[in-house]
Amino acid sequence: MEDSCSMPAGAVACIVERQDSILTAGESRARIHCADDSLAGSVSQRACVFCGARVVLNPVTDAVHLVHGPIGCATYTMDIRGSLSSGSELYRNSFSTDMQEKDVIFGGEKKLALCIDEVAEKYHPPAVFVYATCVSGMIGDDIIAVCKQASIRHGIEVIPVESSGFISGNKVVGYRAAAEALLRLIRPKEGETIEKTKKINFLGEYNLGGEKWLVERYLREMGIEINVAFTGDSTVAALKRAPSAYLNLVQCTGSMHWVATSLERSFGTPYMDVNFFGPENTAESLRKIAAFYADETISQRAELLIEREMARIRPELEKYRSKLRGKRAAIYVGGAYKAIAIIRQLRGLGMEIVLSGTQTGKQDEYESMGRMLSEGTIIIDDANPAELEKFLLEKKVDVMVGGVKERVLAYKLGIGFVDHNHDRKDGLAGFDGAIRFAREVYVTTCSPVWQQIRDPAFREVHS
Amino acid sequence: MLECVPESPVSHTTGKINPAKTCQPIGAMYAALGIHGCLPHSHGSQGCCAYHRMHLTRHFRDPVLASSSSFTEGASVFGGAANLKTSIKNVFTIYDPEVMAIHTTCLSETIGDDIPNIIKQAEIPEGKVVIHANTPSYAGSHITGFSNMCKAMVSYLAQTDGVDKKEQANILPGFVNPGDMREIRRIVSLLGIKLIMFPDTSGVLDSPLTSRYQMYPEGGATVAEIRDSGNSVVTLALGSFASHSAADILQEKCGVTGIPLKLPIGLKATDDFIMALKDWFGCEIPGDLTLERGQVIDTLIDTHFHYQGKTVAIFGDPDHVIAMTEFVLTMGMIPKYLLTGTPGKEFEATINTMLDEAGIQDRQVKAEGDLFDLHQWIREEKVDLMIGTTYGKYIARAEDIPLVRFGFPILDRAVHPLMPVVGYRGCLRLIEQISNALLERRDRDALDEDFELVL
Numbered sequence: 001m002e003d004s005c006s007m008p009a010g011a012v013a014c015i016v017e018r019q020d021s022i023l024t025a026g027e028s029r030a031r032i033h034c035a036d037d038s039l040a041g042s043v044s045q046r047a048c049v050f051c052g053a054r055v056v057l058n059p060v061t062d063a064v065h066l067v068h069g070p071i072g073c074a075t076y077t078m079d080i081r082g083s084l085s086s087g088s089e090l091y092r093n094s095f096s097t098d099m100q101e102k103d104v105i106f107g108g109e110k111k112l113a114l115c116i117d118e119v120a121e122k123y124h125p126p127a128v129f130v131y132a133t134c135v136s137g138m139i140g141d142d143i144i145a146v147c148k149q150a151s152i153r154h155g156i157e158v159i160p161v162e163s164s165g166f167i168s169g170n171k172v173v174g175y176r177a178a179a180e181a182l183l184r185l186i187r188p189k190e191g192e193t194i195e196k197t198k199k200i201n202f203l204g205e206y207n208l209g210g211e212k213w214l215v216e217r218y219l220r221e222m223g224i225e226i227n228v229a230f231t232g233d234s235t236v237a238a239l240k241r242a243p244s245a246y247l248n249l250v251q252c253t254g255s256m257h258w259v260a261t262s263l264e265r266s267f268g269t270p271y272m273d274v275n276f277f278g279p280e281n282t283a284e285s286l287r288k289i290a291a292f293y294a295d296e297t298i299s300q301r302a303e304l305l306i307e308r309e310m311a312r313i314r315p316e317l318e319k320y321r322s323k324l325r326g327k328r329a330a331i332y333v334g335g336a337y338k339a340i341a342i343i344r345q346l347r348g349l350g351m352e353i354v355l356s357g358t359q360t361g362k363q364d365e366y367e368s369m370g371r372m373l374s375e376g377t378i379i380i381d382d383a384n385p386a387e388l389e390k391f392l393l394e395k396k397v398d399v400m401v402g403g404v405k406e407r408v409l410a411y412k413l414g415i416g417f418v419d420h421n422h423d424r425k426d427g428l429a430g431f432d433g434a435i436r437f438a439r440e441v442y443v444t445t446c447s448p449v450w451q452q453i454r455d456p457a458f459r460e461v462h463s
Numbered sequence: 464m465l466e467c468v469p470e471s472p473v474s475h476t477t478g479k480i481n482p483a484k485t486c487q488p489i490g491a492m493y494a495a496l497g498i499h500g501c502l503p504h505s506h507g508s509q510g511c512c513a514y515h516r517m518h519l520t521r522h523f524r525d526p527v528l529a530s531s532s533s534f535t536e537g538a539s540v541f542g543g544a545a546n547l548k549t550s551i552k553n554v555f556t557i558y559d560p561e562v563m564a565i566h567t568t569c570l571s572e573t574i575g576d577d578i579p580n581i582i583k584q585a586e587i588p589e590g591k592v593v594i595h596a597n598t599p600s601y602a603g604s605h606i607t608g609f610s611n612m613c614k615a616m617v618s619y620l621a622q623t624d625g626v627d628k629k630e631q632a633n634i635l636p637g638f639v640n641p642g643d644m645r646e647i648r649r650i651v652s653l654l655g656i657k658l659i660m661f662p663d664t665s666g667v668l669d670s671p672l673t674s675r676y677q678m679y680p681e682g683g684a685t686v687a688e689i690r691d692s693g694n695s696v697v698t699l700a701l702g703s704f705a706s707h708s709a710a711d712i713l714q715e716k717c718g719v720t721g722i723p724l725k726l727p728i729g730l731k732a733t734d735d736f737i738m739a740l741k742d743w744f745g746c747e748i749p750g751d752l753t754l755e756r757g758q759v760i761d762t763l764i765d766t767h768f769h770y771q772g773k774t775v776a777i778f779g780d781p782d783h784v785i786a787m788t789e790f791v792l793t794m795g796m797i798p799k800y801l802l803t804g805t806p807g808k809e810f811e812a813t814i815n816t817m818l819d820e821a822g823i824q825d826r827q828v829k830a831e832g833d834l835f836d837l838h839q840w841i842r843e844e845k846v847d848l849m850i851g852t853t854y855g856k857y858i859a860r861a862e863d864i865p866l867v868r869f870g871f872p873i874l875d876r877a878v879h880p881l882m883p884v885v886g887y888r889g890c891l892r893l894i895e896q897i898s899n900a901l902l903e904r905r906d907r908d909a910l911d912e913d914f915e916l917v918l
Contacts, residue, residue, distance in 0.1 A: 041550030048510020070600035072486030076514035115478040165508035414674035
């Protein structure tokens with residue numbers, strides 16, 4: 001492995017097998033290697049199928065989310081998503097069958113059935129999602145059968161989520177498991193017809209920091225109502241009305257494209273990609289939606305709203321732009337759609353993007369990302385911390401946008417950090433979100449504390 | 464989240480609602496980080512490793528590195544041996560640690576991978592060390608996993624060179640913060656005793672910001688130290704759930720006398736810890752420690768009227784809850800609800816004995832419980848104060864009870880991993896936190912006419 005530290009594209013991969021997962025924009029025409037399984041023995045930042053399924057479904061507020069497995073899977077996912085609810089808070093509780101050795105040996109179906117009975121009687125939820133985990137999948141518990149029987153017993157929806165962690169190291173597979181569970185939930189009963197309305201569904205919107213509510217305000221001003229979001233601040237009853245929508249908006253492409261195409265097939269609802277991260281994206285998305293309705297009043301209202309909001313945030317953004325101009329930024333987030341939106345936003349703040357990567361990006365997404373980036377920018381799939389560290393230092397990054405595991409790494413390297421993942425507490429979508437995002441980038445990039453490190457006296461002590 | 468607990472009491476017998484424990488591998492991972500130059504390795508699906516790293520990072524606010532065997536469906540069907548062998552090769556080639564500490568997961572345990580055998584067949588570079596612990600997630604808790612990794616350190620590494628023991632003490636610190644481990648080291652050093660502490664995450668998970676990232680920070684017990692622990696004259700095992708088994712193995716394997724103690728949290732447990740060292744080594748208690756103890760007593764008297772007679776619920780890891788129960792009794796408070804998520808009858812027995820001696824009848828004590836249980840008790844009869852992990856904040860809010868954050872994990876506050884709760888200085892910190900929580904509440908609730916400048 002002596003040659004593990006050189007690669008033709010100019011960037012350096014620390015693991016020889018990972019060379020194809022790192023590209024330098026402008027220098028190589030090679031296609032990035034992605035959506036691959038992580039190497040055994042690597043310190044990957046990736047999660048598992050269960051994790052993917054859980055983040056998609058957990059925001060369904062009035063459902064019980066019951067994890068069928070040993071305790072850890074439930075503990076680590078207790079109320080982590082930061083999705084807000086305007087009603088029930090039931091989803092924030094953590095339910096686990098807490099499988100023990102004897103359940104692993106003799107099978108966990110009986111315990112699962114008892115647990116469903118207990119939560120059904122205690123909380124009378126309209127639905128229970130039952131998540132399979134590694135062990136319940138491995139020992140072959142038939143959760144589909146248990147759910148079916150429990151559903152009949154209690155007269156509520158009990159929906160299996162086939163999310164055994166080992167199926168894949170890629171969260172996207174878990175998104176799919178969640179999508180299948182959602183489709184199972186919203187499938188109309190035989191003979192039942194659902195009338196179409198003029199409302200829209202908002203797919204891939206999880207209401208982090210109240211982002212769904214923010215977009216809802218814009219749309220309402222234009223005269224458009226949200227039917228239901230998948231799944232931020234949603235209820236079981238609202239999700240069941242999903243087929244009545246006029247249009248499906250798709251925001252998080254990684255988790256929801258498949259749902260959108262399925263909904264189109266089953267209910268004839270067309271879908272449209274939107275993106276509310278950054279003022280330009282927000283404006284474009286609102287225009288696209290308005291155009292779809294082909295209603296002059298809606299378009300006029302959209303233009304008025306965009307003009308007013310742009311005028312309102314412009315001076316504020318300018319204030320931050322003057323501080324951030326020329327600073328160097330790195331992006332490492334879950335999905336490519338988010339990375340692309342962040343690239344635009346940081347550019348809008350006058351910053352230079354020197355590294356961009358994702359955990360779950362797809363080939364075509366990387367290609368469009370590559371076209372956006374200037375020469376010399378590093379593009380990376382499923383980065384490990386060693387690679388991130390290397391490029392962050394090499395590229396003299398001032399600020400990084402990423403998720404929880406990158407935060408502390410960036411800080412240790414003396415680099416500012418913005419959380420654009422589940423840990424964000426303030427909505428970063430829409431026009432208001434653009435200001436919050438700019439403020440967060442500014443606060444961390446320009447913290448006076450960095451001065452304490454850059455101070456020459458300090459360097460002497462530590463060099 | 465008021466709706467978590469229905470208005471009238473209901474029975475809760477199956478599964479867990481809002482757990483007060485998590486699974487074994489994370490404890491093993493934390494313990495392994497307390498070995499110098501060690502890369503913990505999770506033999507299972509990637510998700511486990513990602514969750515454990517995330518959870519530890521949220522508590523310590525420091526980077527946590529660990530590798531994973533990255534199981535896929537194939538590995539799950541055909542066994543994880545190939546994945547583990549590749550992992551061992553990749554880990555040493557790429558990350559080059561001194562030690563690779565493998566722990567299993569529920570998945571690899573269910574498959575039945577024979578780890579020692581796989582290690583034997585793997586290519587391990589000269590001078591490098593691979594150890595392993597079995598940590599099935601479907602038994603015990605994160606504390607069991609921590610204990611199992613401590614046991615692995617002893618069984619893989621500790622050696623005895625001969626009959627003559629060295630005048631040095633082994634300390635098994637338990638699942639405590641790096642700040643606590645640092646404080647334990649300070650106290651033992653003040654007594655003039657040479658010590659080997661393992662695991663030791665100080666200098667690993669409380670490292671300074673230097674603009675340079677060290678994959679393997681300065682801290683941690685070295686392999687040489689852990690090896691030499693077999694030559695020590697005595698082992699102080701702090702916390703029965705986290706540390707006692709490793710001390711037992713060390714006694715069995717190398718003939719090192721093990722002294723089982725509580726975690727040195729609170730006045731009495733700290734006294735016991737120091738006296739055990741004094742008795743064994745015949746050292747003098749230095750003036751510094753006498754002064755610190757005196758300050759604790761002085762402060763207890765200065766503040767006793769703030770908390771004496773108040774009722775308290777304590778929940779979290781068993782060794783922490785046991786030690787904290789003893790300390791609040793010292794303070795004159797009334798421990799009313801004591802709960803841990805970790806299974807083990809010893810928890811209930813130890814606490815019930817303490818409460819019986821203190822004459823406290825009106826109480827609930829439960830091992831292997833969850834926060835639903837705790838909330839239901841509190842619903843029936845409120846307490847004045849809660850002491851425990853971040854997960855208690857929902858109950859604290861729903862029932863309007865002040866919460867002192869204590870133990871693992873604390874996900875919504877910072878600095879705590881650096882501030883010791885062990886030793887006499889730890890006592891001062893706990894007294895401050897407990898009285899401040901109650902006084903803040905008093906100020907908040909006071910009518911204008913009762914609002915006082917001096918309390």
